[in-house]
Amino acid sequence: MYKQIRLVTIGILYTINVIGCNSIPIKHNLIDRGTYMVETSHLSQSIDERIRFLFLHYTAEDFHASLKTLTNQHVSAHYLVPANPSKNNGKYVVWQLVPEHQRAWHAGASSWRGRTNLNDTSIGIEIENKGYIESILGRMWLPYNIKQTNLVIALSKDIVQRYAILPQNVVGHMDIAPHRKLDPGPLFPWKQLAEQGIGAWPDQKTVDKYLAMRSKDQPTDLFTLQNKLASYGYDIIPNGINNTASHNVIAAFQMHFRPANFRGLPDAETEAIVDALLEKYGSIP
Ligand SMILES: [Zn+2]
Incomplete structure (x- = not known):
């Protein structure tokens, strides 16, 4: 008997709930597009910008x-x-x-x-x-x-x-x-x-830290530099080979971040600048 009353009670509550849900007025935000309408009252939270x-x-x-x-x-x-x-x-x-x-x-x-x-x-x-x-x-x-x-x-x-x-x-x-x-x-x-808050630039102190007493134009390991440039976002295949493709990427990086010398040579200062950028902005995911 008790069980039956309980079931009936749940049934009534459920019905009330359903009626209650249906009775909540939906606030419409309709846009007329001429040949059809668009409902925009429920915009998703899962969005980001197309422009990156x-x-x-x-x-x-x-x-x-x-x-x-x-x-x-x-x-x-x-x-x-x-x-x-x-x-x-x-x-x-x-x-x-x-x-x-x-x-x-x-x-x-x-x-x-x-x-x-x-x-x-x-x-x-x-x-x-x-x-x-x-x-x-x-x-x-x-x-x-x-x-x-x-x-x-x-x-x-x-x-x-x-x-x-x-x-x-x-x-x-x-x-x-x-x-x-x-x-x-x-x-x-x-x-x-x-x-002015537009684009990346390394902090000089961090560059000096990574330069670690080396002279700026001291040659550095090409494979390591290629790896670091790839981690920052450049389209370069780390292979340790000093070919035109590698030279072009190193020169582009230097033109951007060390315009006084953009001969495309793998030197200590270039590596220290990439290190400082990676520390500040992170590598590609
Ligand atoms: Zn262009």
Whole structure:
């Protein structure tokens, strides 16, 4: 008898519960898309940003040629920063060529921190700069002016903050495609950007610690250096062989983090800089 009453009670409670559940009013948030409706009242917590990388380039052309190339041909970038930007309402103007939610075709065949197809997950900024000229004194790299640099900083800072892009994921075309590209070249002010919270830069004290009394240009073990560059994110196969592929990656790294000497030789300072970056930002997962 007692059991029967209990079962009945549970049944009633269950019914009340079901009725109760059904009676909770759902707060709808409907969007009309013309031919159908979309319910958006329950958005998932399992989300992150599609954009994970910011890649910087130089155009290797003047402004008008760059604008033409980047809007008419089979390449594009989200933004173009002129060498001599105009002002509007007291602010310098950058050119947006591709909306941020769409893919721009700027990375090409490339790899960074174990990922490829980088156009899918990146924003690309092209900076007007002709790169270099060949002269009787050798290759002369062309500098970036202060006005343009400040505009690149303002734009990059905004993008990095909006998408929470990690410092180690802000790099140059040369870093992600070291066998094909040299841009934005050794005169690009990476350190100045890092001081503004954009991109990675090693702490000098940590570099000195890893240099450990060695002279900066002392040769270091190539296999070890290749391994460390691969751990940081460069597309390099550690094999201890000093071939063109290895040279290109070491030179790209040096152009970014030690522009005073980017001959591509495996030296102690280069290794100490990679060590300091790995300590600060970690290796690829
Ligand atoms: Zn490029």
